[in-house]
Amino acid sequence: MNDTKPYAMNFIRTLVTEDVNNNKNDGRVVTRFPPEPNGYLHIGHAKSICLNFGLALDYHGKCHLRFDDTNPAKEEVEYMEAIIADVRWLGFDWGENLFHASDYFHQLYAFAVQLIQRGKAYVCSLSAEEVRAYRGTLTEPGKNSPYRDRPVEESVSLFQKMRSGEFEEGTHVLRAKIDMASPNLNLRDPTLYRIKKVNHHRTGDAWCIYPMYDFAHALSDSIEGITHSICTLEFEDHRPLYDWILDELAVTCHPQQIEFARLNLQYTELSKRKLIQLVNEGIVEGWDDPRLPTIAGIRRRGYPPSAIRTFCERIGVSKKESRIEFEMLEECVRDDLNQNAKRVMCVLSPLKVVITNYPENGFEELDVPNHPQNPDMGTRKAPFSREIYIEREDFMEEPPKKFFRLAPGREVRLRSAYYITCNQVVKDPATGEVQELHCTYDPLTKGGGSPDGRKVKSTLHWVSAPHAIDVTVRLYDRLFTVPNPSGEKEEKDFKAFINSSSLVTLTSCKIEQGVKGIGPGSSLQFERQGYFCLDEKASAEGEMVFNRTVTLKETWSKIMPKRE
RNA sequence: UGGGGCGUCGUCAAGCGGUAAGACACAGGGUUUUGAUCCCUGCAUUCAGAGGUUCGAAUCCUCUCGCCCCAGCCA
Numbered sequence: 001m002n003d004t005k006p007y008a009m010n011f012i013r014t015l016v017t018e019d020v021n022n023n024k025n026d027g028r029v030v031t032r033f034p035p036e037p038n039g040y041l042h043i044g045h046a047k048s049i050c051l052n053f054g055l056a057l058d059y060h061g062k063c064h065l066r067f068d069d070t071n072p073a074k075e076e077v078e079y080m081e082a083i084i085a086d087v088r089w090l091g092f093d094w095g096e097n098l099f100h101a102s103d104y105f106h107q108l109y110a111f112a113v114q115l116i117q118r119g120k121a122y123v124c125s126l127s128a129e130e131v132r133a134y135r136g137t138l139t140e141p142g143k144n145s146p147y148r149d150r151p152v153e154e155s156v157s158l159f160q161k162m163r164s165g166e167f168e169e170g171t172h173v174l175r176a177k178i179d180m181a182s183p184n185l186n187l188r189d190p191t192l193y194r195i196k197k198v199n200h201h202r203t204g205d206a207w208c209i210y211p212m213y214d215f216a217h218a219l220s221d222s223i224e225g226i227t228h229s230i231c232t233l234e235f236e237d238h239r240p241l242y243d244w245i246l247d248e249l250a251v252t253c254h255p256q257q258i259e260f261a262r263l264n265l266q267y268t269e270l271s272k273r274k275l276i277q278l279v280n281e282g283i284v285e286g287w288d289d290p291r292l293p294t295i296a297g298i299r300r301r302g303y304p305p306s307a308i309r310t311f312c313e314r315i316g317v318s319k320k321e322s323r324i325e326f327e328m329l330e331e332c333v334r335d336d337l338n339q340n341a342k343r344v345m346c347v348l349s350p351l352k353v354v355i356t357n358y359p360e361n362g363f364e365e366l367d368v369p370n371h372p373q374n375p376d377m378g379t380r381k382a383p384f385s386r387e388i389y390i391e392r393e394d395f396m397e398e399p400p401k402k403f404f405r406l407a408p409g410r411e412v413r414l415r416s417a418y419y420i421t422c423n424q425v426v427k428d429p430a431t432g433e434v435q436e437l438h439c440t441y442d443p444l445t446k447g448g449g450s451p452d453g454r455k456v457k458s459t460l461h462w463v464s465a466p467h468a469i470d471v472t473v474r475l476y477d478r479l480f481t482v483p484n485p486s487g488e489k490e491e492k493d494f495k496a497f498i499n500s501s502s503l504v505t506l507t508s509c510k511i512e513q514g515v516k517g518i519g520p521g522s523s524l525q526f527e528r529q530g531y532f533c534l535d536e537k538a539s540a541e542g543e544m545v546f547n548r549t550v551t552l553k554e555t556w557s558k559i560m561p562k563r564e
Numbered sequence: 565u566g567g568g569g570c571g572u573c574g575u576c577a578a579g580c581g582g583u584a585a586g587a588c589a590c591a592g593g594g595u596u597u598u599g600a601u602c603c604c605u606g607c608a609u610u611c612a613g614a615g616g617u618u619c620g621a622a623u624c625c626u627c628u629c630g631c632c633c634c635a636g637c638c639a
Contacts, residue, residue, distance in 0.1 A: 008586080009578070036639055071638060128637055135635055139566050142635090173637050183567040185635050194637035213639050237568055237634050261570085261632095272639095314587060316577050318570090321632060325575045328588050338601060373601065404599070413597060448597045459597050528598045552600045559599075 010317040012051065012258055013058070016228055019256075020059055025227040029061030032226050033087065034217065036068045037079040037201075039272040040287040040294045041086045043308065043329075044263040050312035051260070052230055053092040064097040064224055070216045072200035080201070082287070086295035091305050097224075101216045102202045104223055108211050109163065111219055111249055112174055112193060116155045120248045121192060122148055123158040124175045131173070134180070135188050141181035142188045148177060162195055165208045169195045174209075178244060186241045190214060218242045219249070226255040232262040233319065263315070264323040267478035268293045269485055269494060283498060284479075288537075290547050291479045291502050301476060302523050302533030302549030307336035323484060333550050337523055337531040342370045342377060345415065345461040346511040346526040346546075348473055350389035352436040352465060355420060358386040366447070368416040368514075380514045384417055387465040389510045391528075394460045395437060397425060402559050404457035406437070413459040415527065419445040461527045468510035471544040473532065475504040515544065523549065 020027050031052040035041065041049075056063035065087060069075050087094075101108075115121040124147045126134065136142030150158075155174075162172050174193035182188055192215040197208045218241075221229045229242075236259045246254045264270060269278070270293055278284050278292070287294055290301035298308065311332040315324050345368075363385050371377040390406070399407040406412050411421040424438035444451055448459070479502050485494040515524070520536045530551035538545035 014580095034639095038639080068639065074638075124637095131637075132635075137566085137635060141566090170637065175637095185567080188635085191637050196637085210637095212637075217639085233569070234633055235639090239568095259569085266575085314576080316587090318577070320570055320577090322576060325588065328576070331588060334600090343598080369597095372596090372598075402599090415597060417597095456597090458599075461598075525598085525600085528600070530600095552598075554599085556599045 008313065008316055011319070012228075012230065012260060012317055013055070015258065016055060016059065019227070028225075028227055029055060029059035030064070030225055030227045031055050031061065031230060032064040032066050032221065032224065034066045034068045034220075035083050036071070036074075037076060037083060038071070038074040039079060039276060040082055040296055042270055042272075042275065042295060043265065043293045043298065043311075044270040046090060046295060046308050047263045047312050047315070047317075048230070048232075049087055049090055049092060050309055051317060053094075054313075055228070055230075061227075062097060063092070063094060064099055064226070065094040066099040066220060066224070067101065068213065068217065068220075069100050069102045069200070069202060070210050070213060071196075072198045072210065073196060075201060077201045082296065086299075089295065089299060089305055090308060099220070099224060100202060101211075101220050102200060104216070104220055105203060105207055105211075107223060108216055108219055109209075112211070112215070113156060113159065115176070115192075115248060116159060116174070117152060118248065119152060119177065121155070121174055121176050122150055123155045123162070123172050124148070124189070125158075125172050128170060131191075135185065136180070138185070144180050145175070145189065148189070159193075162193070162209050163207075165197070167195055169197055171195065176215075176241075176244070178241075184237055184240055186214070186238050187244070190241060214238055214241050215245060218245045219251070221255045222246055222251045222253045225253050229255040229257045231257060231259055233259050233321070235259055259319065260317050261319050261321050264321070264484075265293060265329065266323055266326045266483040267480050267485075268326075269480070271486075274486070274494060277495070281495075283495065290474075290476050299521075300533075300536060301547055302337075302521075302531060303333050304336045304340070304523065307333045310336065326478065330550050334531070334553070337525065337549065339374075341523045341525045341531055343372070343525045343527050344512060344515055345382070345463055346471070346473070346509055346529065346532075347389045347391050347461065347463050347468075348506055348509045348526075348529065349392040350463075350508070350510050351392040351395055351434065353388050353390050353420070353462075354436060354438050355386050355388070355441050356423070356438050357440045360386060362386055366417055382416065382512050382514065383464045383467040385464045385466055388414070388462045389465055389468060390414075390437075390460050390462050392434075394458075395422070395434065397434065400560070405460065406458075411456050413445070413448050413456045414462045415459050416448050417446075417462065418442060418448070419450060419456060461529075463510045463512050465510075467513055469513060469515065469544070470508050471511050471515075471546060472538075473506045473509045473546045473548065474535070475506065475548045477502045477504075509546075511544075525552075528552065 033049050033052045053063040124145045134143045173191045175189045178187045180188045191212050193209050196210050239257045242257050288296035288300050290297050311329050365381040366384050367379045368382045369379050394405045406422050413419050418441040420439040420441045422439050426436045428435050480497045481499045482497045485497045520534050523533045525531050531549040532546040535545040535547050
């Protein structure tokens with residue numbers, strides 16, 4: 001990736017830089033992104049991905065992609081495949097370094113036996129409820145399990161039997177022998193292994209005991225030679241356990257765990273549990289619904305991966321919990337698309353205009369630039385004729401002071417075409433609704449410039465009526481009506497704040513012919529409207545479906561907050 | 565009332581004892597065949613609060629206040 005610009009410093013980069021300068025780990029930097037394949041990745045994961053892979057890129061190190069697949073009850077191949085596709089789409093490459101915690105099940109098992117033999121772990125035969133009761137509370141110490149001092153040999157043999165399937169789920173667990181009175185609950189003899197007679201999506205029925213996160217994660221990091229193990233804040237309390245495991249097992253590689261604050265974004269929800277709810281309850285149309293903050297959704301919405309990377313760079317990394325304003329993300333997307341998207345004209349809500357002094361059956365092709373600021377992007381031909389469509393919103397019969405667009409008697413410019421003047425408004429006699437406009441054009445203004453230098457106050461986009469292609473356009477808006485759906489006055493469920501108009505579908509929108517043949521996923525700017533992308537899924541042969549990625553900045557809506 | 569973290573502009577965020585970067589947002593102005601883009605300009609005498617150390621503190625010390633996380637055989 002060479003579009004990564006001069007980056008901002010943050011506490012992790014500072015720390016890693018120091019390590020490299022001090023030649024710690026021989027100056028190597030090896031990080032990892034360790035998702036659990038139990039859901040789709042979202043923009044919060046993108047922050048972690050950019051951080052981990054970014055660090056590896058900055059220091060010419062490596063970043064592994066490792067699946068933390070230690071709980072087969074919740075994990076699926078579908079998720080694994082989606083995660084791989086998403087990380088790749090974001091633009092990162094792990095080379096040969098694709099791993100799974102399940103690759104290490106044998107090693108992990110051997111480490112566990114070793115721990116027992118060192119007197120640092122034991123098989124506990126308390127029930128789950130009893131373990132909880134023995135744990136104590138936040139303010140009271142726990143009690144030792146009656147099995148805590150069971151002979152090493154007995155624990156070893158029991159553990160072997162757990163592994164060979166002789167016990168039922170819940171009857172025994174392997175626990176670390178640390179300190180039941182520790183003020184850090186993670187150190188009160190945490191569970192290391194539990195029996196789960198569940199088929200694993202990679203190891204099948206080879207195992208019926210599975211390691212817990214703390215045990216598997218620390219050792220997987222060590223096995224892979226990770227130097228910096230970066231995770232989110234809630235694991236801060238686990239760091240002593242992470243270190244304990246690696247110290248007791250005296251492994252040669254002991255990575256440094258560093259915690260940072262996870263991303264929160266206004267007007268959306270980034271907890272896997274809640275995203276799953278939205279998908280399963282049919283509130284959105286799937287994991288790749290363009291309203292979702294999932295990578296799959298974002299991709300379908302038309303956000304470029306480079307914009308996501310820029311966003312992750314701009315928001316920074318710290319240990320302060322925060323909620324980023326939505327505008328920050330949108331600005332990154334506009335920034336990117338403004339430079340790269342070709343411009344095209346599309347009328348979302350058409351109003352017919354008849355140019356009365358244009359020849360009947362007349363037709364010509366006008367040259368229109370694909371990007372006004374970037375001539376290198378070339379021009380295209382746009383057909384022009386006697387009947388065209390303009391946006392309904394661009395005409396007002398009784399315009400207020402600041403309305404610069406078309407109105408009776410007013411002259412405006414049609415982008416790259418001609419000046420037109422509105423002479424007559426044709427209405428439905430019954431409803432009074434404006435049906436069409438009769439205008440005249442000035443042939444001398446071809447291309448949109450006037451030889452006499454007279455000015456018009458606005459330029460409208462348009463499409464030639466007989467040449468227009470009908471398309472469907474989906475206008476997406478934020479999924480929730482409040483900045484923090486889960487943090488609103490108690491009592492209410494986050495789903496109470498779903499934005500009922502987060503999706504508005506427009507049919508029979510009129511677009512110029514130039515879009516024929518563009519590929520699925522392509523981004524375009526519909527002039528004066530926003531950025532749109534051709535939906536990958538919905539656009540069948542016959543009809544094109546465009547998703548609105550983001551609107552253009554709207555100073556206008558501040559001038560005229562409520563129209564009609 | 566146990567332990568672990570965090571508190572710098574509306575929102576993010578640099579800063580690490582030498583006198584408050586930057587981005588987004590916002591407000592003005594200029595250019596403009598997108599009310600877009602682009603370009604200027606403004607926007608924390610102050611760093612949760614109170615004391616203290618120091619010639620000098622957002623940075624060091626003390627206390628106070630506020631917020632987050634932890635009692636899965638989840639990750």
